[in-house]
Amino acid sequence: MKKFLLVTFTFFLFGTPLFAQSVFTLNPEAEARCTELTRKMTAELRLNEFEYIKLKALNRERMAKTDELTRTYSDNLPLLEQKLQELAQVYDQKIVTFLKPDQKQLYAHYKQEMPKAQFVAAGEGY
Numbered sequence: 095m096k097k098f099l100l101v102t103f104t105f106f107l108f109g110t111p112l113f114a115q116s117v118f119t120l121n122p123e124a125e126a127r128c129t130e131l132t133r134k135m136t137a138e139l140r141l142n143e144f145e146y147i148k149l150k151a152l153n154r155e156r157m158a159k160t161d162e163l164t165r166t167y168s169d170n171l172p173l174l175e176q177k178l179q180e181l182a183q184v185y186d187q188k189i190v191t192f193l194k195p196d197q198k199q200l201y202a203h204y205k206q207e208m209p210k211a212q213f214v215a216a217g218e219g220y
Contacts, residue, residue, distance in 0.1 A: 118158035128153050139193065139200045148192050156185050
């Protein structure tokens, strides 16, 4: 029984951080842009460290998916616009789950001012 508890405890101690890593990877330039964007949003939305971590994961995911959609639908701009809009809606739904009411208001204001192209991982507009 003690061995089982020890193995279980060890798994949770060392195994859990492995699952917490983002499955979305970006090139170094895009990762730097993601970090810069997340820091800017953190300041604008007055986020704490836990919220920063969640936001960075969401930003990384959105940038990776935006890049993928841009490559996939580069020959069909109306469909690309539709897919990017759907992605933005999913992003909005995810981000508001951890924002406080005052942060949600700040986010609504921030969204009106932010350019769509900032989530393009390659650094190019779509």
